[in-house]
Amino acid sequence: MFSKTCEYGLRAVIFIAQQAKTNKKVSISAISEAIDSPQAFTAKVLQQLTKHKIVQSIKGPFGGFFIEEKNLKTISLSHIVQVLDGDGIYTGCGLGLQQCNDKEPCPLHFKFINIRENLKKMLENTTLLELSSDKNIANYYLKN
Secondary structure (H helix, E strand, O other), rough: OHHHHHHHHHHHHHHHHHHHHHOOOOOOHHHHHHHHOOOHHHHHHHHHHHHHOOEEEEEOOOOEEEOOOOHOOEEEEHHHHHHHHHHHHHHOOOOOOOOOOOOOOOHHHHHHHHHHHHHHHHHHHOOOHHHHHOHHHHHOOOOO
């Protein structure tokens, strides 16, 4: 459903958000290890997220990636998906066909509309604060 870039981006941002509660900055190596992603790939994804102000970074020995705690309540998962994958997940065909629409539907078209709408609502209504504050956070996994 999401691209690999988006999957790793979501995992990385959730990991960074979890560290925000302790005002911790995390290194690229710590992030890539926590989400089981190649370090160079993780760096490229985080570069996009930094450019769009989803995460911040500071260089140097006491630097790393972080999200200001005040931003945790305003950044939703849909922001991250929009930056990394665009809005194709909300408009694209469930089978990946280019010409799928109401006039020329694929076999899943009308069933997939509800799935896309529910996914959009979930992504828009789930903030990083919610994911980083969950009391079950210790039971969540971010790697394969």
